[in-house]
Amino acid sequence: MQLLARSLLRPTPSIICAEFVDSLLEDYPRRDFQVRFWDDSTWGTGRQPRFTLVLKHPGALRAMFSSPSELTLGEAYVHDDFDIEGDIEAVFDLSDYLLGKERSLWEGFDLNERLKKLPASDHPRTGLHLVGFGGHVHSKEQDRQAISYHYDLPAGFYTLWLDPRLVYSCAYFSNADEDLNSAQIRKLDYVCRKLRLHSGERLLDIGCGWGALIIHAAAHYGVECVGITLSVPQAEVAREQLRAAGLNDRCRVEVSDYRDIDHDQQYDKIVSVGMFEHVGEALLPEYFHRAWNLLRPGGVFLNHGISHSATYHRRGPSFTDRYVFPDADLVPISTSIRAAELSGFEVRDVESLREHYALTLHHWVQRLESHAEEARQITSDTTYRIWRLYMAGSAHAFRSGRLNVYQTLLAKPMNGRTGLPLTRDDWYQTQA
Numbered sequence: 053m054q055l056l057a058r059s060l061l062r063p064t065p066s067i068i069c070a071e072f073v074d075s076l077l078e079d080y081p082r083r084d085f086q087v088r089f090w091d092d093s094t095w096g097t098g099r100q101p102r103f104t105l106v107l108k109h110p111g112a113l114r115a116m117f118s119s120p121s122e123l124t125l126g127e128a129y130v131h132d133d134f135d136i137e138g139d140i141e142a143v144f145d146l147s148d149y150l151l152g153k154e155r156s157l158w159e160g161f162d163l164n165e166r167l168k169k170l171p172a173s174d175h176p177r178t179g180l181h182l183v184g185f186g187g188h189v190h191s192k193e194q195d196r197q198a199i200s201y202h203y204d205l206p207a208g209f210y211t212l213w214l215d216p217r218l219v220y221s222c223a224y225f226s227n228a229d230e231d232l233n234s235a236q237i238r239k240l241d242y243v244c245r246k247l248r249l250h251s252g253e254r255l256l257d258i259g260c261g262w263g264a265l266i267i268h269a270a271a272h273y274g275v276e277c278v279g280i281t282l283s284v285p286q287a288e289v290a291r292e293q294l295r296a297a298g299l300n301d302r303c304r305v306e307v308s309d310y311r312d313i314d315h316d317q318q319y320d321k322i323v324s325v326g327m328f329e330h331v332g333e334a335l336l337p338e339y340f341h342r343a344w345n346l347l348r349p350g351g352v353f354l355n356h357g358i359s360h361s362a363t364y365h366r367r368g369p370s371f372t373d374r375y376v377f378p379d380a381d382l383v384p385i386s387t388s389i390r391a392a393e394l395s396g397f398e399v400r401d402v403e404s405l406r407e408h409y410a411l412t413l414h415h416w417v418q419r420l421e422s423h424a425e426e427a428r429q430i431t432s433d434t435t436y437r438i439w440r441l442y443m444a445g446s447a448h449a450f451r452s453g454r455l456n457v458y459q460t461l462l463a464k465p466m467n468g469r470t471g472l473p474l475t476r477d478d479w480y481q482t483q484a
Contacts, residue, residue: 068169069113070095072113072163072170073087073095075162085097085142087104088106090108102139102142103139104138105134106134106135108135108175111133111170111171111174111175112173113167115128115131115173121151122147125147125371132437140421144445144449145448189379196309198377198379199282200283203261204283209435212419212430213416213423214416215233217264217267218264220261220262221239221325221356222239223238223411224405235411236264244272245481246354246401248321248352250273250275251274252274252275255275255278255320256278256321257280257323257324258323259310259328260279260281260290261286261326262286264293265325266279267294270302275302276303277302278319279305311338311342315346318351319346319348320351321352322347322354324356328356330379331381333387336387336391337395339391349465349466350466350469351464352463353397353463356459357457357458358455360382360384360456361456362384371441372446375438376442385458397464398470402460402461403459405459407451409450410447410450410451413443413444414447424436
């Protein structure tokens, strides 16, 4: 039944909630979605909606909007106060509108009065696992715990939605319709070509994950590789992958903090893909200084990491901070470049792959949704909801420009010389 008319009798809880939605969205221009209430009545478009917000109980709206923020809305979704059917990525345009209204949701008199009239919630809430380690932020022990929290989920969970090589970072697409597997292979090769790897060189991968990059570099470019990770399960999978590829004689994976690397020789090339976000702004000088000392003169370091837009100012803790990436610290690209230069590096190239990450996350969300039941069985419904929301929200953040991802090529000159070619032509040759 479509709630287009108001009842002349005593308003039902669903009618009261529909009136609140009317007031909440009176100025919102896009009406291509629907709200479905717990009694199967609906508000919104009668045509095929782009997405549907499913309110699971009479107190759902009060739970969502009593103190509205990115964090509380995310928690309401994870607690199953509401569900999202259809295109979850499209929900975030609506979320931006709600959280960015000039008349804040809790200051508008009319909305406050309507909020007070909403049914109270008696929906049982299961406890969410709040991340809080109680130590010093970015101490070695706390970083180890933070990495373990995120990356030590069962490997079977990641295999549901990542590509076969388990590349958990931005892919590199030739066009928007390319499949994820091809785009990830292209990214691995693009990184190797940016590093200009040659047979016999030594490559250090800081934050090697499940080993996809070092396997590709050793197999296609003949380099010797060392990868480090703080995740024991990741290291075990990476070592298994190396054995299966017959590359144990040229590659090894260590469980190590980047601050504890104490190898006898310097490396010809260094790479870090998707680890930089965990370093912390205060420790960027140490991060780049250690990379500088581990790199031979004339070598290059490719640092691939996510950055916040310098113009974006977040209000309070985010859902991702609390439930996905504890202690992650994103900084504008200008901050990381300054830290790299102060460590001695010369910036040779900076490339944004923002649109590529939006596409990558779109693939991940769709793949996770297509394996929803398996994901719940391997982990839990709560974990599935957290990851579905986090990846969909991240896709929106990259599309909107709130987040970006950069590959920064840094050189360690020797008497002013880098030995690099004058052009980038070799980067765009046919992949290996």
